[in-house]
Amino acid sequence: MPSHRTRRRPPQRPAGKGSSLLGRRGTGLIITALARGPADVAQVRERLPGLSEGVLTRRLRELTTSAW
Template identity: 55%
Template sequence: MCTEPESGMTRVFQLLGKRWTGLILAALMNGPGHFAQLRRAVPGISERMLSDRLTELAGLGLVRRTVEEGPPLRVSYELTDAGRAIRPALVELTNWAEEHLRVGEGARCPEEFRD
């Protein structure tokens, strides 16, 4: 029987369902990075979108923004404790994708879900 997802599940996918958000979190899993490093680590993201997502993640308390005095003035980003706490879930999602999603083909539908 199909049921409505729990509110926690809804909140998770409202966040991770936004394009680039999961990849930005994953890029920061191994330590802090500067804006330009993050831009290179997430191919295809625009500067504006990266800035917007980082601002959103900082507002949610998942990313910490630190201004490094210059010259040149540099800004670094790192995961907070709350941001690092999502690592096990992202690792599990990665493992699931390696097992169930073919590269370049999208999701395979398991036998038990086919008509």
């Protein structure tokens, strides 16, 4: 009789808001810029000249309203 083995799946990581937000364009750059110290929007914009105004605004809004 053939042996039937149950194939175990690796544990699934919870995919919450935080993980999906971190994968979006610009989020890592913004977090890195803020890691240097507190900053207002204008200061973050100066620290990230290559990031568009729209992306910066959306990501900051998402970061400040997300329930971590």
